Amino acid sequence: MMIGLLLRGWKQISSKSFCSLNHKPLHVCVVGSGPAGFYTAEKMLKAQERAQVDILDRLPTPFGLVRSGVAPDHPETKIVINQFSRVASSERCSFFGNVSLGSDVNLPELRDIYDVVVVAYGAETDRSLGVPGEDLMGIHSAREFVWWYNGHPDYHNMTPDLKSTDTAVVLGQGNVALDVARILLRSTSELQKTDIAEHALVSLHESTIRKVYLVGRRGPAQMACTAKELREILGVKDLQVHINEPDLVISPAEEEELKSSRIHRRVYDLLCKSATSHQQRDLVAQRELNFKFFRKPHRFLPSEDPLRVGGVCLEKTCLKENGLSGKQVAVGTGEFEELSCGLVLKSIGYKSLPVHGLPFDDYKGVVPNVKGRVLSRDQEEQANLEKGLYVVGWLKRGPTGIIGTNLYCAEETVASILEDLNNGLIAAASTSPKPGRKQLLQILESKNVKYVTFSGWEKIDAKEKFEGQLRNKPREKLTTWDELLKVAHHER
Ligand SMILES: Cc1cc2nc3c(=O)[nH]c(=O)nc-3n(C[C@H](O)[C@H](O)[C@H](O)COP(=O)(O)OP(=O)(O)OC[C@H]3O[C@@H](n4cnc5c(N)ncnc54)[C@H](O)[C@@H]3O)c2cc1C
């Protein structure tokens, strides 16, 4: 209600200030070159002939989680990179890699020089469990593990220990949990044909992990993954799957829940099918996947080495309907169980980080917004729309949704930008036009920031593909900052 009034007021004021700067370029800066950033750039360029879009990213490489999140054995998902590359090749679009918001440039600087700033820098940290022992060695977030096997330059030194144990526990049952479990369980003869980072391939080849527990605090009817990804892990070669059949018995309330969610229904049906088919198969399996439902982490247990993890103590849960949301939530029963393991991957969701000058909701880990327009609160807790500042992607909605979800998300944010533009809220109100890219280059030069252009990225791309060809892989990723920058800045 308040926000609706605010928007109406905003439009009334704006229509007065509408004047024509229609022939001047509209300088747009998008921070973050993941799907949300690229879809926003694409839509802005299409919708506004006078838009000039600069895309900034802290990495020397573009494409966000399409490069550093999507699993190496999902090459078809990465094809979207071709579409993003076409956007970057537009003469009205420029990419500036190796430019970090918060250290190389700050938000007030960008807002000073651009008519529109869209923050799209994703979610680069993790939700924490907040249970004792979380700091023990051998416990990693799935994000770290994924960045490691995908060759993210911040994680090439990670060296997860896959050789001192035969058991890993993955906490969480979303698609990321399935990705990391599959990478642990899949044979390296299959992985070696993918773009997995070489250091990860070597380590996985020497891995002694044979058993993976996939632990969910709720039941099979609430599993957070999708059917395609579940089917894929159930189909991993030479894998014995264990599902405790009594866990598959569902209540009438859950039956109702399943009727309203096709995704959950398909996942549940697959689990039921798998429980019976795996029982019938007399498999001499090399590896084992164990689904543990209705268990939430209570604390981590040390091994003989008091600094290393040796197990997880899980509390059994049951489901209770949350009065407010009507959702089935997990509540502890006071009954506990211990699982021994030498590796834990916490896959309970990503979280965005705040940057100076940007309103941020610490609890939800998102930038408060109305349809992508950034919203701040003044000292009297009054809501204000931040002129010319927008948000998109995981930073706007929280860390859920597939690549395509960001397309709709970008459409919404761009529609808000265009509406504000038509209402004279952007650029028109300022007497002196903003300088955009010209000034950005001066700032970067004055701070000695060695930014990477899109053609710098193309050099990295060519080098990686060349190295990949030699190893029969689609690409061999460069995994250190030094190598990436050296290749990007190499004069032909
Ligand atoms: C492990 C994993 C696997 C996934 N697999 C799939 C899949 O197979 N299929 C699918 O459809 N979806 C998949 N997804 C979901 C999909 O990747 C996301 O929906 C999407 O990437 C979110 O887009 P985004 O642009 O908001 O964030 P991101 O893709 O994270 O992009 C954010 C960008 O901002 C940059 N950045 C961060 N901080 C700064 C800063 N301070 N300054 C400048 N730049 C900064 C980052 O380097 C990054 O390039 C996966 C997600 C994860 C985590």
Ligand SMILES: NC(=O)c1ccc[n+]([C@@H]2O[C@H](COP(=O)([O-])OP(=O)(O)OC[C@H]3O[C@@H](n4cnc5c(N)ncnc54)[C@H](OP(=O)(O)O)[C@@H]3O)[C@@H](O)[C@H]2O)c1
């Ligand atoms: N192939 C693909 O398409 C693909 C691959 C990877 C990722 N993605 C997408 O990327 C997004 C992020 O995936 P994600 O797996 O990180 O997130 P997610 O789908 O939100 O799953 C998070 C998991 O963590 C659990 N969890 C959260 N907090 C917990 C806590 N405190 N204790 C125990 N468990 C907890 C959740 O259980 P509850 O359900 O009980 O909350 C859920 O099982 C998703 O939209 C996903 O579909 C897609």
